[in-house]
Amino acid sequence: MRAVLTSECPIATTTALIYLRISANRTSEHASIEQQRADCTALAGRLGYTHTVEFVDEAVSAYQDRARPAYQQLLRQLEGSEAGTVVVWHLDRLYRKPRELEQLLDLLDTRPIRVESVQGGSFDLNQHEGRLFARQLVAFANYESAHKGARVARAQQHRARNRLLHGGSHYGYRSDGTLHPVESAVIRRVVDDNLLGLSPTVTARALNADRIAPPRTNRGWHATTLRSMLDSDRLHQRRRDHAAARYVTGAWERLLTPDESALVQVSLLVPRRDAARSSTSLLGGILRCQLCGKRMVTGVTSNGKRFYLCKTTTARCPSPCLPADDLDAETEATALARFSNTDYPNPPHPRDMLERARTARLQFTALAVDFGTGKLGHAEYLVKRQPLADDIDQVGRDLTAYNRARILALYPAELRRRWESLSFRRAVVCALLPFDLPTA
Ligand SMILES: [Zn+2]
Structure with missing residues (x-):
């Protein structure tokens, strides 16, 4: 049986979660999505799973910052489950950016989640070595994509030289770089919880319970949103100067003390x-x-x-x-x-x-x-x-x-x-x- 999940719901232990992704710049070395699907379903069957649930991101390159809705949905599904098995065609289908891998490893830390891949299944993410290798692979993949992104980066250099926030809107800030009174108070709350030792999952749940409006692009608060917020350059007053290949201190209004920033990091x-x-x-x-x-x-x-x-x-x-x-x-x-x-x-x-x-x-x-x-x-x-x-x-x-x-x-x-x-x-x-x- 195959089902496509539309919202988070309880998953039986006889069910494997299959994640499929096909990138826009498809090359011959990457199997078609039908081939991936067939291989993954077969592997799930060999592992003894009678049901599968699919999460599919189509024509989304992992290198771009475009959202991968199904991947985020998969993470949320795992976050809400006691345990689970994820089947992918190749581990590189699952994550490409270090942050995405860390989100996944965080979940593996807290729950017995198995990750099985059709190709190159020798990485056991539940073992320390497997994690180290996976981190290494992601670091290389990310390095390559950074080269491709150089053109885009140049467009940002002007703002960087002036130590301004990146273009676009930023949760917590007004466009002139001063703190937005309501949104920055929410970030302050997220940081305070982090400094007490509370997890992003717990904080996200509390923000939803208090009906705090989430950033525009999100429906509700999620641990992944909070984690990237806590890791963001704007929170830590960092601005990457690509020309000089170094970080400079941002000229926008400060929300954290330097010590707090260090502790969050x-x-x-x-x-x-x-x-x-x-x-x-x-x-x-x-x-x-x-x-x-x-x-x-x-x-x-x-x-x-x-x-x-x-x-x-x-x-x-x-x-x-x-x-x-x-x-x-x-x-x-x-x-x-x-x-x-x-x-x-x-x-x-x-x-x-x-x-x-x-x-x-x-x-x-x-x-x-x-x-x-x-x-x-x-x-x-x-x-x-x-x-x-x-x-x-x-x-x-x-x-x-x-x-x-x-x-x-x-x-x-x-x-x-x-x-x-x-x-x-x-x-x-x-x-x-x-x-x-x-x-x-
Ligand atoms: Zn024991």
């Missing part, structure tokens, strides 16, 4: 923290299994008792289930008790953290290239990778210290006002008890 470079995961329970995705170290999820017994258990898509870990109600109450009490503690160590300066995270990321990529081209053996690669992974982890922990400072500053009135929100309580728990959560 750090949050996009380190792996998503536990609090960023949205969940229906206080500790789902936060608690770690004592046996295998994986994150535990929530379940409910037949008589309605909630518990945490360790489970992957394929296997059930033999570790015991933990009673959720008791553990939640105990954890909340411990977190609240920490509000009277003022003896927290000072984290490093935000801009030093940003520098450290950027350096580690660049070295990660360089290592992946050396490994990919055979310059580095697997064992050696693993050894060299470890200190970089430790560096990134440390920056992540330092960032938690800033989340904690923001949360402590909400005490008591604002804390009481927001306590009702489960996502907020999860952020509090993660910021105040990051390393010593009970595991059994």
Whole structure:
């Protein structure tokens, strides 16, 4: 059976999501969309899926900034699902820009999502190596497309030289570069949530619930919108000067302090923290299994008792289930008790953290290239990778210290006002008890 999805709806576990894209500049090496469809459906069948749902973007080149509605719909579908399997003809059908890949990897971080491709299925995006290679491929593809875009870039040089915003309208700003009072307040809210450790998914949901008007081109707020907003040059006061191949500081009105800007950028470079995961329970995705170290999820017994258990898509870990109600109450009490503690160590300066995270990321990529081209053996690669992974982890922990400072500053009135929100309580728990959560 084949169906084309018109709006987000629950997907059964027997259903595979197929993403098809055919670009305008089609070459002989790319199969036609019918061929892609036939191959993908066959692969889904071989993998045991009895139903498929298709997401099709036709005649959209991934290199252009034109929207890919079906791809965004696919991401939203995955965002709203517990798990899922995506089938593509080739991984390059799925994403071409680094940002698109990161959106997908973010989702893979929080949910057991499989990505299977007809061609070159050797990339396992659920594994660390696969991710590194995928990032590398995307970096090269993006570099090539940047050359093609040089002509367009020249048209922007005049504005760049004057350190002005790009032409066109920009959410949050008036055309003269001053802050739009209403829209900039929304961006401020998005940033404040980010600095508390809340995920874009949680913030997007809250903005929709409060009926805040989204940017003109969007229907509703989505995590992907917020992530690109948080990553935008205009938020961080950056203007690329193509002629000089460098960034200059924009001459428009500033919304963030330099420290806040650095912290937001750090949050996009380190792996998503536990609090960023949205969940229906206080500790789902936060608690770690004592046996295998994986994150535990929530379940409910037949008589309605909630518990945490360790489970992957394929296997059930033999570790015991933990009673959720008791553990939640105990954890909340411990977190609240920490509000009277003022003896927290000072984290490093935000801009030093940003520098450290950027350096580690660049070295990660360089290592992946050396490994990919055979310059580095697997064992050696693993050894060299470890200190970089430790560096990134440390920056992540330092960032938690800033989340904690923001949360402590909400005490008591604002804390009481927001306590009702489960996502907020999860952020509090993660910021105040990051390393010593009970595991059994
Ligand atoms: Zn386990």
